[in-house]
Amino acid sequence: MMGPMLRRSTRWPFFIFMGGSMFCLLASTVCHLFTCHSKPLAILLMRIDYTGIxxxxxxxFFPPIYYIFQCTPIWQWVYLGTISTLALVAVIVLFAPVCQTPRYRPFRTSLFLSMGASGLIPAVHAVATNWHEPLCGLAVAHEASMAALYALGAMIYVIRIPERWKPGMFDLGGHSHNLFHVLVIAGAYVHYRAAILFLEWSDSKVCS
Incomplete structure (x- = not known):
């Protein structure tokens, strides 16, 4: 008797991630280019920037959760529904004018870090149920590297290294915001590589 045929996994979760990343980076670019135009436009663009993040x-979350839990759709809905709800709540909170002031810089960063940290629950769940898979260790290494890059970028952004040590020296380049963006792009690239692993694994996965 023939075994179950392998199927090609749907690609939309992968493209959702790619689209979200491109929207974030585009929103950030537009914000940095035109924030100096006027205060009303600056407020609007900062809100769009926060939305992009x-x-x-x-x-x-879409590629790892969709592909890893493809055989248990209930967990797909639970985890993707949770992070989508958290993102919506974060955007609503950050649209408050008071949250856009420099005083709330640590709060904004903590809010985004909390969103990312919520991924620990599905990550532990995924490892516990797939630890025997050959790609598990490599995928965990990718995702841990991504988390470290994002966390390092957030820390540098909040405590303003290195300009706090040499005020004025890094006004044109090399300041914390520059380093933050470099680390975010590096983290996104590492997650992109992880998403490819999840996609390839999903293509070879057969649900019982």
């Missing part, structure tokens, strides 16, 4: 975090 929340969207990127939420859409980053």
């Amino acid at each position: 929340a969207v990127m975090i939420a859409t980053s």
Whole structure:
């Protein structure tokens, strides 16, 4: 008797992640280019920028959760529904004018880090149920590297290294915001590589 045929997994979760990342980086680019135009436009663009960050975090969950839990759809809905709800709540909170002031810089960063940290629950669940898979260790290494890069970027952004040590020296380049963006792009690339692993694994997975 013939065994079950392998099927090609759907690609939309992968493209959701790619689209979310591109939206985030585009929103950030536009914000940095035109924030100096006027105060009303600056407020609008900062809100769009914050929305982009929340969207990127939420859409980053789609490839791993969809592909890893493809045989248990209930967990797909639970985890993807949870992160989508958290992203919506974060955007609503950050649209408050008071949250856009420099005083709330640590709060904004903590909110985004909390969204990312919520991924620990599905990550532990995924490892516990798939630890025997050959790609498990490599996938965990990718995702741990991504988390470390994002966390390092957030820490540098909040405590403002290195400009706090040499005020004025890094005004044009090399300041914390520059380093933050470099680390975010590096983290996104590592997660992209992990998403490819999840996709390839999903293509070879057969649900019983």
